[in-house]
Amino acid sequence: GGDSGGDSGGDSGGDNGDSRGESPAPLLRRDADPRIYNDGVTFSETLRAMQAAQQEVLQRRKRHAFMVAPRPGARSVVSISERNLLGVFPELSLLAGASAVPLADLVLAFASAELERLKSRDGAPGFAKFADARLVTGRPLEAALGINRYLGVGDKSIWLGMGRGLDAIRDEFAASGTEDDLVCLEYVLEGTAGCHPREWQHSGGKQMDAFYEGREEDGRRGRPLSYFVEHPQAREAALLPEHVVALRLYTTAAFKSINDPLRNRSGAHPFPVTVAFINDGIKRLRAVGAGAADASERRDFWRGLRNVALPDGFHQTGGTEYAPLSTSSDLEVALHYSDAAQERLLFKLTTASFLERGASLQFLSAFPGEVEYLYPPLTFLDPTGKVETITTTCGVKFSVIEVQPRI
Numbered sequence: 001g002g003d004s005g006g007d008s009g010g011d012s013g014g015d016n017g018d019s020r021g022e023s024p025a026p027l028l029r030r031d032a033d034p035r036i037y038n039d040g041v042t043f044s045e046t047l048r049a050m051q052a053a054q055q056e057v058l059q060r061r062k063r064h065a066f067m068v069a070p071r072p073g074a075r076s077v078v079s080i081s082e083r084n085l086l087g088v089f090p091e092l093s094l095l096a097g098a099s100a101v102p103l104a105d106l107v108l109a110f111a112s113a114e115l116e117r118l119k120s121r122d123g124a125p126g127f128a129k130f131a132d133a134r135l136v137t138g139r140p141l142e143a144a145l146g147i148n149r150y151l152g153v154g155d156k157s158i159w160l161g162m163g164r165g166l167d168a169i170r171d172e173f174a175a176s177g178t179e180d181d182l183v184c185l186e187y188v189l190e191g192t193a194g195c196h197p198r199e200w201q202h203s204g205g206k207q208m209d210a211f212y213e214g215r216e217e218d219g220r221r222g223r224p225l226s227y228f229v230e231h232p233q234a235r236e237a238a239l240l241p242e243h244v245v246a247l248r249l250y251t252t253a254a255f256k257s258i259n260d261p262l263r264n265r266s267g268a269h270p271f272p273v274t275v276a277f278i279n280d281g282i283k284r285l286r287a288v289g290a291g292a293a294d295a296s297e298r299r300d301f302w303r304g305l306r307n308v309a310l311p312d313g314f315h316q317t318g319g320t321e322y323a324p325l326s327t328s329s330d331l332e333v334a335l336h337y338s339d340a341a342q343e344r345l346l347f348k349l350t351t352a353s354f355l356e357r358g359a360s361l362q363f364l365s366a367f368p369g370e371v372e373y374l375y376p377p378l379t380f381l382d383p384t385g386k387v388e389t390i391t392t393t394c395g396v397k398f399s400v401i402e403v404q405p406r407i
Contacts, residue, residue: 066103066348066388066400068331103331103400104390107346110335111392137311137319143380143406147279150322150378152268161273165242168273169249176270177257184252188245188366193228194221202253204336208366215369228364233288243281244364246274250324251365251372259323262377275377278324282359282376283407289354296353301327301373303347304338310345310401318382318403325375325405327358333370342395348402350384356405380406 148155161168166189173185187196187208194209211217220227228234228248229241239247250258258278261269269275289295303326311319327349328334338344351357358375362368386402 066386066402068101068103068106103388106331107335107390107398107400108392110332111394111396111398114339115392115394137314137381138322138378139320140318140380142322143320143378145378147275147377150262150265150269151272151275153272158272158276162242162276164273165240166245169242169245169271169277172271172274173254177254181254181257184249184254184366188248188252189225191224193223200253202256203367203370206367206369208252209368212369218363218368231363233285233360233363236291237281237284237287239281239284240277242277243284246277247281247359247361247374248364248366249274250278250374251361251367255324262323265322279376282324282374285359285361286354286357288360289357292354299329299351299357301329301349301351301358302331302334303327303349304334304336305345305347306338306341307343308345309343310399315383315385315387315401318380320378320380321375322377324377325358325379327373327375328371329373330371338398342397344396344398346398346400347381348386348400349381349405350402351405356407358405375405376407382406 142150148158151158170185170189173181177185183198194207196208199205199207206212209220225241225245225248229239229244234244249255258271258275261267261271262275327347328337334346338346358373358379361372361374362370365372381403382405384402384404388400390398390400392398
């Protein structure tokens with residue numbers, strides 16, 4: 001089946017591309033005459049081929065826990081003739097996803113390419129050894145109580161600080177920020193996008209607000225903070241300048257100073273007002289997703305971690321992530337975040353609507369190529385029971401677990 005302009009089995013009522021104005025052939029029915037249908041193939045031959053293909057899809061799904069859809073825009077392997085038959089024979093509906101591939105295939109291909117890069121760079125592969133570190137998560141109760149309880153300064157102090165706005169954020173960083181934190185704060189508040197020369201190690205040597213690998217620029221270069229505050233997505237989510245500054249800061253190297261105290265839980269957080277604006281800003285940004293075409297459709301997101309294991313009992317009870325939870329809609333980005341490690345943990349976050357999704361930060365992120373979706377602190381990760389272990393020929397192990405996020 002080529003394109004619909006040349007296939008008489010196209011959509012009913014559509015234009016068949018014939019200037020004579022003839023009506024397109026009707027869709028097949030179960031009692032259709034089993035003669036030549038189109039492309040010189042009989043109805044029965046097409047049906048038998050589809051039944052065989054469906055069996056192959058079933059076998060692949062038995063062998064692999066996770067199947068991954070192709071990137072958006074990839075051409076479907078199902079022809080127009082077959083799509084018509086899918087409407088007649090709903091029992092063949094698995095073929096609609098026949099172009100999906102096993103996650104294991106993509107992971108092994110990534111690991112193979114990574115190994116070649118390491119060999120060319122260092123002469124021999126070198127993976128960081130597993131140190132039996134455990135991912136720190138909390139109980140469902142902690143997710144229900146809200147973030148203010150874990151910042152260690154009291155609700156009223158946080159409310160008063162949020163009332164002071166940007167001055168409170170500045171004071172927090174002046175009192176407790178590292179040298180890198182202060183560089184990032186100055187850049188976000190006073191700098192212009194894409195005009196800081198430093199290449200940041202945590203991002204793989206990239207500059208802030210720079211576009212790489214052929215990605216099209218979005219017009220931010222040389223623009224001040226007001227560009228992001230006035231962005232259509234910021235307006236749609238009713239973000240204040242404080243939300244934008246806090247979220248921009250989180251996408252810089254300052255994320256470590258924000259995350260570590262939340263996970264360590266040792267005393268008062270040094271940036272409570274900043275965290276409060278991050279938390280509130282993420283939840284407001286879900287309003288942008290409410291108007292998207294896929295607002296009520298299933299979407300998957302990925303998070304890759306290196307050399308950490310799940311805490312005991314996580315598969316049965318799940319866990320609460322204390323810090324903001326970074327994910328990506330791009331599987332390859334998540335795999336890069338787990339690279340160069342012997343043991344890797346890959347979360348698949350499956351969502352049914354925009355209310356279960358993190359906020360897309362691409363429009364304001366200092367590293368827009370990461371296609372980041374950020375979940376608020378205290379997101380609960382509820383395991384679905386789907387897991388898979390993928391091991392490469394050089395001994396690198398990927399542990400994959402599917403969870404449903406609860407915000």
